[in-house]
Amino acid sequence: MNDTFAPNLEEYEIIKKIAASSNDGPVLMININKYSPEAGFPNGEPYSEWMKVLATLVDQVGAKLLWKVPVLGQPVGLQAADEILGAWYPSHKSFLSLRDQPASEESFRLRNLCVLEAVVHRCPENIIPKG
Secondary structure, eight states, X not given: OOOOOOOOHHXXXXXXXXXXXXXXXXXXXXXXEEEOGGGOTTTOHHHHHXXXXXXHHHHHTTOEEEEEEEOOXXXXXXXXXXXXXXXXXSOHHHHHGGGGSTTXXXXXXXXXXXXXXXXXXXXXXXXXXXX
16 A cells, blocks of 8 residues: 555554553544645545545544544644544554554545645543534
């Protein structure tokens, strides 16, 4: 699978240690995405298809897309963003298992087509509103 998004290896090691421990638990991943013109965000076919496949993929690991919000502007900072997504995972282990799921290849293919830049933040799940 061709994946152009380089992981933060130090952070992945932390996630792997948590996933292998008895302290693994739910986690909220905040995704900040900048889309390519080809994605057609927010109503284009590639973006819409990716959102369908992504929903299937997170469901396959017992996770949920809690919300997604468009970015209207950026009064401070320089990070390019079109949309912010909140994805809840029942464990760090489930997050790591994304690549092993049936919908993984298609989801990552569409992501590579749609997303120019992505930043993902790992957050505690118990302090973020889910509704």
